[in-house]
Amino acid sequence: MKKKTLPFKNIIRKPARTAALTIIVFLMSFTLLGGTLAVMSLQRGLDSLETRLGADIIVIPDTAKSKVNLENIIFQGVPGYFYMDKSYVDKLAQVEGVEKVSAQYYLASLSAGCCSMPVQIIGYDPETDFSVTPWIKKSYGKALGELDIVIGYNVNKDVDSYITLYGLDCKVAAKLEQTGTELDNAVYANVDTVKRLIAAAKDTGINELSKKDPEKIVSSVMIKVEDGYGIDDVAGDINIYVRHVQAYPTRSMISGIADSLSGISGVIRVLIAAVWVFVFVLLCIVFAAMVNERKKEFAIYRVMGMSRAMLASMVLYEGVIISAAGALLGCAVSALGLNMFSTAIENSLNLPFLLPNMGALAICAAVTFVLSVVISAVSSFYAAVKLSRVDPGLILREGN
Amino acid sequence: MILKAEAVTKKYFRKSSESNFFYAVSETTLELREGSITEITGRSGSGKSTLLNMLAGLLRPSSGRVLLGETDIYSLKDKELSRLRNSSIGVIPQGQTGLDSLTVIENVILPSVLYKVSLNSEERAMELLEKVGIAQLAHSYPKELSGGELRRLAIARALINSPAVLLADEPTGDLDDENTKLVLELLRNFADDGVSVLLVTHEAEAEKYADVVYRMNAGKPDQIKGRPG
Ligand SMILES: Nc1ncnc2c1ncn2[C@@H]1O[C@H](COP(=O)(O)OP(=O)(O)OP(=O)(O)O)[C@@H](O)[C@H]1O
Ligand SMILES: [Mg+2]
Numbered sequence: 016m017k018k019k020t021l022p023f024k025n026i027i028r029k030p031a032r033t034a035a036l037t038i039i040v041f042l043m044s045f046t047l048l049g050g051t052l053a054v055m056s057l058q059r060g061l062d063s064l065e066t067r068l069g070a071d072i073i074v075i076p077d078t079a080k081s082k083v084n085l086e087n088i089i090f091q092g093v094p095g096y097f098y099m100d101k102s103y104v105d106k107l108a109q110v111e112g113v114e115k116v117s118a119q120y121y122l123a124s125l126s127a128g129c130c131s132m133p134v135q136i137i138g139y140d141p142e143t144d145f146s147v148t149p150w151i152k153k154s155y156g157k158a159l160g161e162l163d164i165v166i167g168y169n170v171n172k173d174v175d176s177y178i179t180l181y182g183l184d185c186k187v188a189a190k191l192e193q194t195g196t197e198l199d200n201a202v203y204a205n206v207d208t209v210k211r212l213i214a215a216a217k218d219t220g221i222n223e224l225s226k227k228d229p230e231k232i233v234s235s236v237m238i239k240v241e242d243g244y245g246i247d248d249v250a251g252d253i254n255i256y257v258r259h260v261q262a263y264p265t266r267s268m269i270s271g272i273a274d275s276l277s278g279i280s281g282v283i284r285v286l287i288a289a290v291w292v293f294v295f296v297l298l299c300i301v302f303a304a305m306v307n308e309r310k311k312e313f314a315i316y317r318v319m320g321m322s323r324a325m326l327a328s329m330v331l332y333e334g335v336i337i338s339a340a341g342a343l344l345g346c347a348v349s350a351l352g353l354n355m356f357s358t359a360i361e362n363s364l365n366l367p368f369l370l371p372n373m374g375a376l377a378i379c380a381a382v383t384f385v386l387s388v389v390i391s392a393v394s395s396f397y398a399a400v401k402l403s404r405v406d407p408g409l410i411l412r413e414g415n
Numbered sequence: 416m417i418l419k420a421e422a423v424t425k426k427y428f429r430k431s432s433e434s435n436f437f438y439a440v441s442e443t444t445l446e447l448r449e450g451s452i453t454e455i456t457g458r459s460g461s462g463k464s465t466l467l468n469m470l471a472g473l474l475r476p477s478s479g480r481v482l483l484g485e486t487d488i489y490s491l492k493d494k495e496l497s498r499l500r501n502s503s504i505g506v507i508p509q510g511q512t513g514l515d516s517l518t519v520i521e522n523v524i525l526p527s528v529l530y531k532v533s534l535n536s537e538e539r540a541m542e543l544l545e546k547v548g549i550a551q552l553a554h555s556y557p558k559e560l561s562g563g564e565l566r567r568l569a570i571a572r573a574l575i576n577s578p579a580v581l582l583a584d585e586p587t588g589d590l591d592d593e594n595t596k597l598v599l600e601l602l603r604n605f606a607d608d609g610v611s612v613l614l615v616t617h618e619a620e621a622e623k624y625a626d627v628v629y630r631m632n633a634g635k636p637d638q639i640k641g642r643p644g
Contacts, residue, residue, distance in 0.1 A: 016517075016524045017532070028516035315512050318473060319526040319572065320501020322494045408474025411508050412464060 040341025060367025069146025138209025195369025513557025
């Protein structure tokens with residue numbers, strides 16, 4: 016029997032008390048870390064969607080179906096396609112304030128025998144592209160050759176393997192970083208590849224394509240706005256002066272989502288704050304009750320010669336051990352849980368959801384851990400110090 | 416060592432028609448001499464425990480001083496007083512005082528390891544448990560003990576650091592005649608070895624063992640046996 020072992024004996028031999036305190040600290044750290052990470056992930060998901068789209072303005076054909084298709088591609092992950100005449104690319108380039116234009120080509124593969132899997136195929140023009148190439152460069156240093164494709168993070172294929180699209184074997188040259196958005200399910204290829212795919216698709220008899228010449232169509236036009244011009248102004252001008260197309264500022268398209276997101280984040284933040292206030296009050300009450308329940312025990316320690324400081328530090332020590340266990344558990348469970356279920360969360364929210372990288376996650380977890388331990392240690396210490404100011408002689412007689 | 420109460424009082428708030436407070440212990444001077452047992456009897460509520468706790472350094476008197484040797488113990492800092500109580504004042508408080516999460520022998524050892532690493536405290540604790548007759552319960556927990564066994568646990572624990580002063584508040588409370596005798600003899604032996612013993616008790620038998628006897632009456636101890644203090 017050593018003095019050091021006393022706190023451990025008190026912890027182990029009072030399992031119900033220990034479990035109750037551990038659970039409270041567990042819940043506190045679990046909600047704090049889980050909530051914080053959820054808010055961060057939603058924010059990060061939106062940011063990464065915006066950067067991945069990579070353009071200030073997206074121009075698509077002026078039909079309701081195109082808009083729905085585009086939104087489905089971006090937010091729901093439902094492969095789709097729509098086309099307009101290629102001549103619009105030049106018209107758009109003439110609009111004042113437009114710095115760069117680049118066309119993209121959308122094509123949806125089928126689950127039928129011609130294709131390995133149903134995916135969204137996005138074609139870009141390496142000559143003019145500014146929105147996709149920077150991303151591809153991160154994963155693949157060279158230019159893409161014909162029938163080379165780059166796949167999104169969630170496409171279940173390895174680099175250097177082949178995917179059959181409309182009967183053509185396409186080689187996976189690289190896999191992109193994760194964005195936490197539906198674009199993780201897309202496949203990127205250069206314009207030549209996509210034209211060959213469109214031609215091949217025509218042979219399979221997809222209706223819309225059968226009347227069109229792949230050389231004369233595009234799906235959308237990505238626009239970068241010149242410095243000094245307002246994105247909304249340029250988009251407005253396009254909508255006025257170029258007929259039969261519709262221009263959407265990327266941010267406003269996302270901000271529809273962002274609005275609902277900030278609603279969700281707000282709710283989550285309020286919930287976190289409420290849980291914290293609740294748990295903090297609860298902790299103070301619980302520790303005060305615990306110290307009260309143990310006051311005879313503490314008086315006995317004092318009778319045998321334990322000083323106030325020794326008693327307080329023993330209580331602090333016990334508090335730190337218990338809350339460290341609870342906080343560790345809480346942080347681990349919420350970090351692991353979010354990692355395991357992030358795709359499920361993304362699907363159920365229908366929102367981009369990108370967990371912070373390991374470093375940021377570790378920092379959040381560490382801060383939560385320290386906060387949880389400090390709060391519970393302080394509240395137990397405070398209760399113990401307050402009690403130790405009372406003469407043990409007074410406490411002893413209360414117990415009888 | 417001599418433990419002395421010099422004109423100590425303890426005042427508590429209690430509303431009555433005359434005043435808002437009363438004296439649980441009114442001005443009292445008494446001395447616990449080395450080698451002698453001082454017994455205090457008296458009715459319930461007469462202030463015996465209050466006096467004992469003040470002597471133990473566990474309850475600050477409203478006025479007066481408590482001296483251990485030359486030291487005014489209430490002038491010490493908490494740290495110093497705690498250390499002094501640990502080494503020199505053995506206290507057996509009234510009531511049950513077993514620590515639930517420690518075994519009987521761990522309960523007894525604990526005071527001996529608070530300020531130092533003690534190598535032979537386990538042997539010594541075993542000896543004391545044998546003396547009070549509960550050695551066979553050394554590894555049981557207080558919950559498993561009877562009231563009388565718990566009293567004896569508290570006695571062994573108060574003695575582990577070989578204190579110069581022993582303050583016992585009804586140590587024979589739950590004991591049968593045989594064990595009462597055993598405990599009183601034990602206290603007598605300690606006194607004979609030079610310890611200053613204070614014994615608060617209702618036990619008539621105790622008077623035979625005591626050198627000085629006070630009867631406490633409404634906060635005032637009257638000496639009824641022994642040399643005048
Ligand atoms: N903290 C307190 N506040 C108010 N009154 C108190 C307090 N402590 C003790 N008293 C009163 O002081 C008186 C003496 O109490 P004390 O515990 O010393 O009695 P006692 O002689 O030890 O009695 P018993 O034989 O029942 O143990 C009692 O009337 C008690 O009600
Ligand atoms: Mg009493």
